[in-house]
Amino acid sequence: MCKSKAQSQSCDAALTIGSVTVQGSTGQGSGHAEMTALSKWIDSLNNGATTADTVLQAASVRKVYCPSRPVCKQCAAVLQGLGFTLGDQTEWGSKTMGSTEWGLAGNVKELLFTRRINYDDIINLRSGNNSNEYATRLSKQQTTSSRAARAAARN
Numbered sequence: 001m002c003k004s005k006a007q008s009q010s011c012d013a014a015l016t017i018g019s020v021t022v023q024g025s026t027g028q029g030s031g032h033a034e035m036t037a038l039s040k041w042i043d044s045l046n047n048g049a050t051t052a053d054t055v056l057q058a059a060s061v062r063k064v065y066c067p068s069r070p071v072c073k074q075c076a077a078v079l080q081g082l083g084f085t086l087g088d089q090t091e092w093g094s095k096t097m098g099s100t101e102w103g104l105a106g107n108v109k110e111l112l113f114t115r116r117i118n119y120d121d122i123i124n125l126r127s128g129n130n131s132n133e134y135a136t137r138l139s140k141q142q143t144t145s146s147r148a149a150r151a152a153a154r155n
């Protein structure tokens with residue numbers, strides 16, 4: 001847990017998926033705490049991303065907990081795309097976190113690909129693309145698999 005708001009870029013977060021809660025911390029090798037937790041959770045499953053997609057869609061609860069700071073725009077895009085909602089004392093932020101490097105572990109990228117969420121679009125949130133545009137593109141992509149396939153070919 002963070003000691004002060006000023007230090008809030010380095011924090012712990014947790015995801016609850018069904019009956020399982022996974023903790024993550026910033027700086028464990030896959031970027032932000034929320035994404036670290038997601039990667040750990042996928043790792044804990046047989047067949048990684050494929051199983052993760054099935055389990056996530058079937059889960060009765062998909063919540064993110066990050067009480068010490070708002071979830072950054074990029075993590076929010078990933079989590080909202082995957083159907084997560086806010087846990088107690090947690091809010092979606094409207095900003096990316098400039099000074100904390102953002103990236104995704106391979107298994108999280110795989111899950112996004114499975115869901116036809118374009119990783120490049122989420123990376124681009126950082127350069128100032130607004131979230132309305134992102135949401136529009138996301139909804140288009142969910143019905144257009146060829147774009148996702150091309151994005152995967154680039155990665």
Ligand SMILES: [Zn+2]
Nearest residue numbers: 032071072075
């Ligand atoms: Zn984040």
